[in-house]
Amino acid sequence: MKIRIKFAKYGVMKFIGHLDVMRFFQKAVNRAQIDIRYSEGFNPHQVMSFAAPLGVGIESAGEYMDIEVNSMESPQAVKDALNRTMVEGIDIVSVIRLPDHAKNAMASVAAARYRITYKSPEGQITAFPIDTMDAKLAAFYDQPQIPILKKTKKGESVFDLKPGIYEICLEQAEDLFAENPKQKPAFPAISMLVDASSSGNVKPALVLEAFCKFCGVELTPFSCQITRVETYTSLAKEDGERQLVPLDAVGM
Amino acid sequence: MRRKLALSDEILMQVEKPARYIGNEVNSIMKDKTKTDIRFCMCFPDVYEIGMSHLGIQILYSMFNSWEDVWCERVYSPWTDLDRIMRKKQIPLFALESQEPVKIMDFLGITIQYEMCYTNILQILELSQIPLYAKERTQNDPIVIGGGPCSYNPEPIAEFFDLFYIGEGETQYRSLLDTYRQNKAAGGSRQDFLYAASQIPGIYVPSLYEEEYHADGTVKGRKKLYDRAPDTILKEVEMEVSDTFYPLAPVVPFIQVTQDRVVLEIQRGCIRGCRFCQAGQIYRPVRERDVNVLKQYALEMIKNTGYDEISLSSLSSSDYSRLDELLDFLIEECSHKKINISLPSLRIDAFSLDVMSKVQDVKKSSLTFAPEAGSQKLRDIINKGLTEESILEGAALAFAGGWTRVKLYFMLGLPMETEEDIRGIGDLSNKIAAVFFDTVPKDQRTNGRVQIVTSTSFFIPKPFTPFQWAGMCTKEEFIEKAYQTKKGIMEQLNQKSIKYNWHEADLSVLEGVLARGDRKLAKVIEEAYRQGAMFDAWSECFQNEVWLASFKKCNIDPEFYTSRERREDEIFPWDFINCGVTKEFLLREWKKAMEGCVSPNCRSKCQGCGARQFGGGVCFEYEDQN
């Protein structure tokens, strides 16, 4: 049986890189005594795959991994068992059963929503030091092309970000990881929906860099916090239009 | 409350592997500091990945935290990138769990596993903003305790420590902490505590003694500065090894560390008595853990950590009397839990080959032999009971089983070594290759060929070994010997199948100085540290010139500690420590070595080493049976 696990990664856990998160979950599944399926062969390994790697320093409310199990009591039981063995900064948000023919998490990823907040030198989340930010974001997105320099093996090449940015705006955002769910502080943030598919992945840091350049401002390094809000897959609608839905909206 | 880190995002994003500094690992222990009386910070003075692989700290960590009144945390050496930032910004070194400064703790316990970490001890102290010398510390500084194998000759670093705990931690820490609490409650001073601590078995308070020297620089004796300070310190041993603390839920790191698996310590001590080996003497007598206890530990630890690998730990696992039963159990349990078993180096014979073929991919794995010396004559001198015949037999069996890779370990510079012994290294490597070509028919050669990796390290005489009297080679002699070895290998018929690796000579020489050093070396260590020496165990960080300059500046001749063969009646800096094995026994062994005479192991015939005084273990095995 295939199941999809959604988790959040925040706080100090943002410093744990993707490979180490995978290693963490390999052990967590054992601790939670989940009846995970193993591959065949001399060195059997757990059947487990992750949707989209998250860079070190980025937080996320919408991470996904798929595993296959031989048996389970219920998705809820898997969720509870895993949550009992998590550390601060990783929460299991949902567990759903996937249809057997479902594409794996990584192949399913189409887009992701990110949010970027700005921290003052004193460490407080505050408004970006850019005036008329709303209008500037709109003007930035209105450009026919958003070229950036990308470093490749062969040197540098120009790359157009525009087709990969689906939305970008300023919003008043609520803290996704607030300790007290009744009191979620709100703060201004750049919100963007971008291509996250394996062929066209757009890094939010590059978009921010291009925007800063557009505005002619330079932000202090490490003053921005990037958060992945959700990861989406694309469903074909009847009229041929595509529709983005969260990766856990495809369960049985 | 959410974790608050000692380091800013900005710093953590700039350093390599920020996970080294954030704590929060599975099974790490958070406590309410307002509800504990004593805060203890446990330190391994090397980088996180090395320190986290150490079983001893995990044992003490779980023991301390099992006590309600104590919160034990961990700290490791910040790597050079963070070290630079912390110095520049004057950020005090912090404990991983609470992220609070080490300097506010009651104790800083440092485990000292190798001499080459001495400068890192100073790094830890300085970054913690604790004075380097014990005599400069005040009431507000933590009590700095040393432990581990290097504390068996603590003198070179004695002045940096308030006290040393000599021996195994399970036995006296409770009473040490109680003494601390009582002293605090009674309004006693730091000095009052040190006086009281000196009365606890196994505790050595260096400031209560002075080392005195002869004109030639050798030790004349020790002067006590406190009447009641003991003359000798007897090491502590846990005799009830099956009924003591064991970390059943060890801390599981996020990043890959050197020992990234469940570690099952099956016994302590070693029956063999190789004459170069310090561990073989200082951890006597052999005490085995009950096999049923071990089985239960294994299951529990696998469940609590989620690791997919387990490894056995001991000095010589083949000597564990219930090894077959334990391995059968593990193989059975692990195969249906998909857990890998990584085997420690076992003596190669039919039994171990059978076990290994069950748990590893024969084609990919290699076999290890540690003859240590190239000839039977020299193996007798060092009391390494491994004969050429048994090596070749083992190799033949292994080749028949499909193995094609063999690792061989030797030492260069052993006492009484001759050119012939060195040639023996090449000869033996060659003979093993020949066994392959003679016994494995062409069409059955997996991988087509045999691969022999011969490695040599340089022999360093260590305290509390029969070779503590021996002279050590100079750097030039070492290099010449490595060259001879290489030449010897190149001359072999099968030289194409043999790869040769050797150690760095500079490092070995320095290790030799520090290992048998005295209190005069403290200023050299301090000087080298001030000049930038740190992470000396890392060849990319080791700066030999800095050390040479520091010896010179302090007017200390390093060769005094290395090249000199000691007189039989010389007083050693470490003689005041009683590790259970007597100096008479070691001297007897030294003389037997010179005669090329072997000594049987503890199980074949007790050698009366002195460790029987601890009242248990292998010394009484015989009697138990009767």
Ligand code: SF4
């Ligand atoms: S007293 Fe005898 S049996 Fe005991 S450790 Fe020493 S040599 Fe071995």
